[in-house]
Each structure stands twice: as structure tokens, then as C-alpha cells.
Amino acid sequence: MNQKLEHDLQHLPEILQATLKAANAFLEGVADRPAAVRPHAPEAQGLTDEGLGFEGALQAFKTRWEPGFSGSAGPRYLGFVTGGATPAALAGDWLTSAYDQNAADAASSNVADLESETIKMLCDLFGLPEGFTGSFVTGATISNFVGLALGRQWIADKHGRDAAQDGLYGLPLIKVLSGAAHSSTFKALSMLGMGRANLTRIPTLKDREAVDLNALRRALEQQDGQACIVVANAGTVNTVDFDDLSGIADLKQEFDFWLHTDAAFGGFAAISPRFAHLTRGLERSDSVCIDAHKWLNVPYDAAMQFTRHRALQARVFQNSAAYLGPLDLENPGLVHLTPENSRRLRALPAWFALQAYGRDGHREIVERNCDAARDLGEKIEHSSAFKLLAPVRMNVVCFTLAGNPDQTRVSSFIEGLRDAGQVFLTPTVLHGVPSLRAAFSNWRTQGSDVEIAWQSMLEIAQKIL
Ligand SMILES: Cc1ncc(COP(=O)(O)O)c(C=O)c1O
Numbered sequence: 001m002n003q004k005l006e007h008d009l010q011h012l013p014e015i016l017q018a019t020l021k022a023a024n025a026f027l028e029g030v031a032d033r034p035a036a037v038r039p040h041a042p043e044a045q046g047l048t049d050e051g052l053g054f055e056g057a058l059q060a061f062k063t064r065w066e067p068g069f070s071g072s073a074g075p076r077y078l079g080f081v082t083g084g085a086t087p088a089a090l091a092g093d094w095l096t097s098a099y100d101q102n103a104a105d106a107a108s109s110n111v112a113d114l115e116s117e118t119i120k121m122l123c124d125l126f127g128l129p130e131g132f133t134g135s136f137v138t139g140a141t142i143s144n145f146v147g148l149a150l151g152r153q154w155i156a157d158k159h160g161r162d163a164a165q166d167g168l169y170g171l172p173l174i175k176v177l178s179g180a181a182h183s184s185t186f187k188a189l190s191m192l193g194m195g196r197a198n199l200t201r202i203p204t205l206k207d208r209e210a211v212d213l214n215a216l217r218r219a220l221e222q223q224d225g226q227a228c229i230v231v232a233n234a235g236t237v238n239t240v241d242f243d244d245l246s247g248i249a250d251l252k253q254e255f256d257f258w259l260h261t262d263a264a265f266g267g268f269a270a271i272s273p274r275f276a277h278l279t280r281g282l283e284r285s286d287s288v289c290i291d292a293h294k295w296l297n298v299p300y301d302a303a304m305q306f307t308r309h310r311a312l313q314a315r316v317f318q319n320s321a322a323y324l325g326p327l328d329l330e331n332p333g334l335v336h337l338t339p340e341n342s343r344r345l346r347a348l349p350a351w352f353a354l355q356a357y358g359r360d361g362h363r364e365i366v367e368r369n370c371d372a373a374r375d376l377g378e379k380i381e382h383s384s385a386f387k388l389l390a391p392v393r394m395n396v397v398c399f400t401l402a403g404n405p406d407q408t409r410v411s412s413f414i415e416g417l418r419d420a421g422q423v424f425l426t427p428t429v430l431h432g433v434p435s436l437r438a439a440f441s442n443w444r445t446q447g448s449d450v451e452i453a454w455q456s457m458l459e460i461a462q463k464i465l
Helices: 002-009 012-028 053-068 087-099 109-124 140-158 183-191 213-221 244-254 267-273 312-316 345-383 408-421 447-464
Strands: 134-135 176-178 199-201 228-233 257-262 286-293 303-307 387-390 394-401 428-432 431-441
Touching: 002 012, 012 053, 012 387, 087 345, 109 134, 109 267, 109 303, 109 345, 134 140, 140 228, 140 257, 140 286, 140 312, 176 183, 176 213, 176 303, 183 199, 213 228, 213 394, 228 244, 244 257, 257 428, 257 447, 267 286, 267 345, 286 408, 303 312, 345 387, 345 394, 394 408, 394 428, 408 428, 408 431, 408 447
Parallel strands: 176 199, 176 228, 228 257, 257 286
Antiparallel strands: 134 303, 286 303, 387 394, 394 431, 428 431
16 A cells, blocks of 8 residues: 555544544634635645645645635625535535445445435425425536426427437427526526527516516417426525416416426425415426525535436436346436436435434524525615615525616625625626625524624725715
């Protein structure tokens, strides 16, 4: 064995202790660390022949890279929709690496059953009834990809074709209809060979990001009886708006379409009685995307794809090979269900989180985050420095600067805030207006964090006036 490897093998307990110490030091200070830092890569360093050994690598990481890491695991990183990692989820994630099981291998362990148990708990959490199955993927983008791949296969079947087997050649164009689809839907369409341009944007309700049902009905009528795909959006990134999921599902009685719902983080509305009405009808989707690394607060990278059409799914994603054993379409293994073959046991952090905190713990995170967003929204509404652009429905506050909110001023404000280090927000454009989003999804965030963020926002707004 290589000398450095041999050394590290002999000192594995000390290595794990040192790792624990480093992680602890980071997490103990995460609330005081800058929420974000100006990106600056250290001087490049290449591969050496002899290697540094673990201690050298840890030292190099701490001195060269760690100072440039953000506080995205902390309470005031409000960019994108970034959850953190609850203690149990983090522990589950560490053990995932330590045990290093291949979730796709159903022949030599019970790990696939652990994933099934986790999926069942998640179906229960989100109100997805019997008949739904699911599996873990890397993120909502791939979850949307899987849902759309299923829709594509379902439509090809209607034309007597097998898209997985024969490709899209000779098939009529597959139309996709959606209101305010997330950018990842367009990316998925690109990867699936269905084309970004073949998504028809259906008008949304006035001043909303929720689809206009009448406009959707008209678009469906124009399909002349050809089956298509409808992507419903349950929680848009700018304003957390929800399509009327039941209303869309009702249209299935008149029109032939596959209903995929992107509920990447909006799906978490289902777990709180305050918001559950927003996801009514979710259970009537053919496929559903929900992220775990957002509001379940498990580490990146984990999302779920759910569907009521598992046999169809296995036809699309089957990975048949003699050395993998026969494929049972009625009871396919994980290797036959998603884009990946071999993969880590992504379910374990979620399993730990669900076991540790149950329904109540996760509901409390969602409700506390939404309270924080409402609080910030109220401050903005009553301030002369900012303008609220949409009602705060759940966990995102969409607003802009008072006066002339041009792109330059919005960018300077965001950079100023980032450099001050107290809070991190990301930009967007809402109905043509350059604006900002404050997205609350971290389990650590408290009311006092809103106050700290608010003071910093006022200071920076003052400076750039
Ligand atoms: C509604 C929605 N769908 C999909 C995605 C893509 O998620 P991911 O980055 O996990 O692939 C996001 C990310 O913010 C989202 O908000």
C-alpha cells in the first residue's frame, strides 16, 4: 500500500476526529460567518506526485479554500432557495459516506428497502396517496427531467411508438404547456430532445405567476385532440405562487394530457395546515418533483421524483445487462428508474431527518420560515427605502428598491449587502422590474435574524441612494 495511504489507514480514528473538529468549528461559527463572500479563488495549485496525506490536505483546504466559503448553511443566507442541514440530516449524510453503499444494488444489502421506506414516509408527509412510488435523484432539475421523460413516453405510446426504444423520430411534436415554469423545465426539455422552444407559455393571472386556467383550457383546445404535457407549478421561485392544481387536474376529464407538477419547494406547503390548501390536487398529478435539499434541510444533493406510473418509468430508464440480472417491470430495482445507475444512498440523510424530527419538526421549520418572510415583508411594505412587489404567500419576499429600481442599482445593493456579510439575497426580474428575493428555508433562521438582515438592508440602501 502507498505509504501515505497506509499512514492514513492506521490513523483513521484521528482523521475522523480532526474532521469532526473542523466541521464543529465551522458550524459553531456559521451564524457569525459572513453570509456570503466576494468570490476570489486562491492561487492555483496543481497535483503533486507524492500527495500531502490527510493532515496536509486538511491544512491546505483550511488555509486556501475555507475562508472563501459562504455561510450558506447558516441562518441569513437568503439567496436562491437554500436550506441547511439539520443535525440528524447531517449525521445521516456523514454515515452515507462512511457506509458508502450503492443504493442501486438490490442484490447484496437492504439499502433499496431503506430508500423505499423513506419514500413512503415522504409520500405520507406530502399527502401523496397509495399508488405513488418514487426515488431519489440529485435535485429538482433531474426530478423534472424524469417526470417529463415519463410524459414523453406516455405520449409516444398513444401514437403506437416506443420513444425509449426508437427515439422521437417520426413522432408528432410533443407540446408542453405551462404558466411560469422554472428554468430547469426548459433545461430538461433540452436534454430530452423535446426542445426548449416547444414549451408554450400560458398566460398567468393578472399580477400573478399562477397559470390562468381559462387560457390553459384554450391552449388545450388548440391541441386538436393530440395528447400533450402540462407542467403545473406549485411554488414559483419569485413569489411562491401556486397554480390551481385541482382546477388543472379537472381539465383531464376533457383533455388528454400528462400532468407533471414542479413542487420543488412549494410541496412543503402540504405539511402545514396553514398552507396545505395550496397543494390541494397535487395527488392527481402523474408525476411530481419535490426537492429535499431545499426545505427538508438535508445536505445537497437530494430530491425526489414521484409518479403513479412505475412500469412506464422502468421502460424509460431500464438499464438491462446480463450481469445485473433480469428486469422485472412490475417491481423494478432503482437502477431502472432514474438517470443514474450506481449512486450513493441519498435517502439516508432524509431518513434520519424524518425519523428524528417527524412531521411536527418539519412543519415547525416551514412555519417559522414563513413567519420570518412575513415579518420581513411587513417591514418592507412600511418602509420608504423599498417596495414590496407581491404578497408574501409563504417563504419568499419579492421586492425592489424605491425610486428607480434599475438593474445597476439592484446589483450594487446586492453586492453591498454581500460585502457587509450579514445577509445574502439574490436578484430576479418580476413582471419586467429588476428586483430581489429573500428566500427563507434554513432551519436555523430565527426572528432575530430578520432584524439583523433588515438593519443591514437599510444601511446599504442608504449608501446607494
Ligand atoms: C420550482 C423549482 N423547480 C426546480 C428547481 C431546480 O432545483 P435544483 O437546483 O435542485 O435542481 C428549483 C430551484 O430553485 C425550483 O425552485
